[in-house]
Amino acid sequence: MTELLDCKIKQRTFIAASPEKVYDTITSAKSWDEFFTTGMELDPQPGGVCSFSWKDWGPDHYTLKVPGKVIEANRPELFVFRWGSEGRETTIRIELTIADKGTVVTLSEDGYKDTPKGRAMILECASGWGEAMTLLKFYMEHGIVYNSAINTASI
Amino acid sequence: MSENKKLQLPEGIYKIEKSIFIAAPREKVFEAITDSEHWNKYFTTGMELDPRPGGVCNFKWKNWGPDLDNHESPGHVLEIDPPRRFAFEWGRPGEKTTAQLDLKTKHDGTVLSLFEDGYLETAEGLKSILECSAHWGELLALIKFYVEDGITYRSPEVGVAN
Numbered sequence: 001m002t003e004l005l006d007c008k009i010k011q012r013t014f015i016a017a018s019p020e021k022v023y024d025t026i027t028s029a030k031s032w033d034e035f036f037t038t039g040m041e042l043d044p045q046p047g048g049v050c051s052f053s054w055k056d057w058g059p060d061h062y063t064l065k066v067p068g069k070v071i072e073a074n075r076p077e078l079f080v081f082r083w084g085s086e087g088r089e090t091t092i093r094i095e096l097t098i099a100d101k102g103t104v105v106t107l108s109e110d111g112y113k114d115t116p117k118g119r120a121m122i123l124e125c126a127s128g129w130g131e132a133m134t135l136l137k138f139y140m141e142h143g144i145v146y147n148s149a150i151n152t153a154s155i
Numbered sequence: 156m157s158e159n160k161k162l163q164l165p166e167g168i169y170k171i172e173k174s175i176f177i178a179a180p181r182e183k184v185f186e187a188i189t190d191s192e193h194w195n196k197y198f199t200t201g202m203e204l205d206p207r208p209g210g211v212c213n214f215k216w217k218n219w220g221p222d223l224d225n226h227e228s229p230g231h232v233l234e235i236d237p238p239r240r241f242a243f244e245w246g247r248p249g250e251k252t253t254a255q256l257d258l259k260t261k262h263d264g265t266v267l268s269l270f271e272d273g274y275l276e277t278a279e280g281l282k283s284i285l286e287c288s289a290h291w292g293e294l295l296a297l298i299k300f301y302v303e304d305g306i307t308y309r310s311p312e313v314g315v316a317n
Contacts, residue, residue, distance in 0.1 A: 005281075006278070007278070007281055007282050007285060008285075009285060009289060010285075010286070010289065011289040011292075011293070012220070012221040012222060013221060013293070014220060014221040014309075014310065016309065058174070058175070058176065059174045059175060059176045059261070059266045059268075060174060099221065104221040119169075119281070122285065123169075123170075123171060123284065123285065123288050124172075124288075126285050126286075126288035126289040126292065127171060127173040127288045127289060127291050127292035127295075128292060129289055129292065130288070130289035130290055130291065130292025130293035130294075130296075131173070131175070131292035131293065131295060131296045132292075133293065134292070134293045134296035134297060134300075135296060138296070138300050138306060142300075142304065142306060144300065144304065
């Protein structure tokens with residue numbers, strides 16, 4: 001059996017909004033679709049669906065569906081889900097802590113396999129989460145909606 | 156390094172590749188990534204950058220981000236080819252990596268692509284590249300919104316609650 005990598009993705013992001021507002025945003029499929037995904041499905045309760053979809057997304061034109069399910073949903077502190085294709089699931093933990101005039105979002109992800117593919121995947125996902133948390137930040141602070149049509153420049 | 160020499164980066168697993176689309180011409184994006192005054196508005200605090208081959212490219216942060224980081228990463232410019240490429244080497248001795256930023260025109264905007272290599276293929280190297288990979292994802296988004304919308308980075312102590 002393949003060992004798991006003894007390291008995780010970690011990204012901390014400050015958002016100038018209350019933990020409740022951040023929690024409500026990251027547990028709403030409609031919100032995810034405004035800053036990151038295309039056709040997200042999310043039922044924010046333990047065991048509920050948490051499937052990420054992208055359609056022709058970003059400069060690399062991602063079209064991808066990653067199925068997942070909610071593990072823990074504890075407003076406004078913690079949202080945990082497990083996603084990935086069968087046999088390759090990883091766990092994402094998003095913790096919200098109150099900070100001076102806002103919230104610090106701490107995202108971590110682990111469960112990647114210690115294989116060349118697992119290492120390549122964890123590196124790609126790390127930059128993806130850094131980007132996604134910054135998109136979340138500016139969506140909440142400035143109301144910036146990620147415009148897929150513009151951002152894929154596929155018109 | 157000679158000005159004409161193209162960077163030859165080795166193939167390997169321990170590298171970071173990430174692109175982002177920015178709705179602005181290449182010249183504007185290039186200026187934002189080769190001028191320390193711009194960097195200091197969206198990412199650094201007290202960056203020093205002399206944008207010519209061999210020039211300093213020192214990254215500095217003071218009370219930055221959610222952890223109020225105080226950190227320096229000295230470096231120097233490897234290649235500068237307006238408005239197509241900006242490459243630099245940075246990091247502490249023994250942990251230097253090479254970052255290359257390429258700009259391509261696409262429709263009415265720019266695709267900015269980062270390629271970074273040189274991480275040690277050790278457990279420590281993997282931890283380090285993972286951290287940097289997440290930061291590059293963040294940084295490319297910070298560059299995008301700075302260039303597109305003029306958004307500057309605010310650390311928590313100056314954050315404004317909604």
